[in-house]
Amino acid sequence: MGERAAIETEGLIKRFGSVTALDGVDLCVPAGTVVGLLGPNGAGKTTVVRVLATLLRPDAGRAWVDGRNVVGEAAAVRRVVGLSGQYAAVDGYLTGRENLRMIGRLSGLGVTATRSRADELVESFELTAAADRTARTYSGGMRRRLDVAASLVARPRLLFLDEPTTGLDPRGRLGLWNLLASLAADGVTLLLTTQYLEEADRLADRIVVLDAGRVIATGTAAELKARVGGDRLELQALPGADPVPLAAALAGLGTPMVDAELGRVVLPVADGPAILPEVATRLAAAGVRVADLALRRPTLDDVFLTLTGERSRVDSTDGEAEVTSP
C-alpha cells in the first residue's frame, strides 16, 4: 500500500436527487493534524463527513481514511474512526456511563476494558457527578461532551466532528475547544466542520473552505486572511441612501467594493489608521453622510465573504454581465 495521508479524497461527488451536495471534493489531511471544514449551510460539510465515516457512498470519486478505501474497506475504516455527528446522539434513557459502555462493547472492547475506559472518559470529560444519571437530565453542553466521549471510547486515530459546538453556550464551547485541543496534542487527527470561523481559527491547523459542494480555498488561517489583504474600512450609507456616492468620494484611495443591497462600501487598505483622517476629509468635502464607519482587521468571515464573492463574480462572467443597481 502506498503512503496515503490520514484522509484523502479525490473528486468526491454526491447527489441527492437534483441537488449536487458534493461537486468534486479533493482533500488531503496529514496524520495528526486538525482540519476545519468551513462553509455555510448546504455547502456539503456534513456530506463529506458522512462519506468519510462510511455512512454514505459517494456517487463518484474516491476516499481513503487511514489508507483504507471508505467504500471497499468500510469495516476497516470504522475500526479507526470516531464520529460525533451533528446531533448529540446519546440514549437519553441510559446513564452517561451506560452510554459509554454500550459504545465500548459495540466497538469490540472487552467487558473490563470497556468499564475502565468508560470510567476514564467520564473523569476526563468532567461528567463524574452526572455519570450515573440518565442522559436526558443533562444540559446541552453535557450531552455534547458525552457524545464526544462516546466517539472516543475505542481510542480512534481519527475523529470526525460535525459542528461540535452548535447549540453550546460560550462556556460550553470553550470547554469543548480545550478538550479537542488536548486530543490533537495526543496526536489524534481531527476533522471538524463548523460555521464558526472563530472555531476553525482557534482549533484548526488548516482550514478548507467549502461552498456549494466545492473546495474554494485551503490554507492556514493566516494564509487565508492574507488573501483578503490588510485592513478594511467599512462605510455604511444612511438608511435608504445610495452607497455609490460614498464610493465615489473615496476614489483614488483604493478599490472600493460596493454592496448596493446592504448599502455598504468596503475599502481594503494597507494601513487603516493612517488613512482615516483623509477619508473623513473626503466625506466632508463631498457632503455625504454615513450611518457608520468602522475599521476592521480581516477575520475569517471576511475571507469567507471574499472567497464566495469571488466565486460568484467568476460565475457571472461566463453568463451575463454583473447586474449593477440603477
Add this chain to the structure above:
Amino acid sequence: MTTALIANVGTITGRNLHRLVRVPTLIAFATVQPIMFVLLFTYTWGGAVHPPGVIHYVDYVLPGTFVLAIAFGASQTGVAIADDLATGMIDRFRALPMARSAVLAGRTVADAVRNLFVLALMTGVGSLIGFRFHAGPGPALAAVGLALAIGVAFSWIFALLGLLVRDPESAGIGGLLAVIPLIFVSSTFVPVATMPGWLQAFAKLNPITVTVDALRALCLGGPTATHVWQALAWIVGLLIATIPVAVLRYRHTTT
C-alpha cells in the same frame, strides 16, 4: 464473527431492556395495557359473545389478547427505530465496527423478553378471573413459544416500517392503522363464522387468525397440528420476507 454478532445483539438487547424499565410509556405498554385488554374484553364482550364449545369467554379471548398485546407492543418497535434514526443513534451505530443486523436483532430479542413478561402477566390476571390451560403444561408451553415467535415476526415487520417511515409519530400511527384492522378482522375476539362472507375470506387468510386459532387449540385442547403448522409457516414466511429487507434497508439508510 458469530461470537461478535451475538455479543453485539446482547449489548443492544441490554440497551432496550434498560429503556423498557425506564421509559414511562413503555412500562405502561407492558403492564397496564395488557391487564386492561384482559379485563375489558372479558367483561364487556364476555356476556354477548358465546363461541361454540367454550364455557368461559375468558378461555376463548385470552389467547386472542396475547396476540393483541404482542402486536401493539411490536408497534412500539417501529416508533423506537424511527426515533433512533431521527436522533442520529442509527448513524452512530452504523459508524461503529459492529454487526449490521445487531441493532434490529437486539431490539427484537428485547421485545421477546418483554413479551414473555407480558404473557406471564396476562396469564396471571386471566387465571384470577377463571382462565385455565385445559390441555396441560406441554401445550401451554408450546402456546407461549408460538406467541413469542409471532412476536419476533411482528417486531421485524415494525422495525422495517420504522426504517421506511423514519418519523416516530408516523411510525406510531402507521403501526396502529396496520394492527387494528388485522386484529379485529380475525378470530381474536369473535368466531370468524359470524362475519359477513366477504370478510370471512380475508379473516381466514389473516396470519393473526391462523396464530390465534393455533394458540387457542394449544390452550383449550383439541386437535392442534394443522393450526400450529399453518401458524409456523406464516411466522417463518414473514421472517424470511422481512429480515433481509430490513437489514439491507438499515445498511443503506441515509438521513
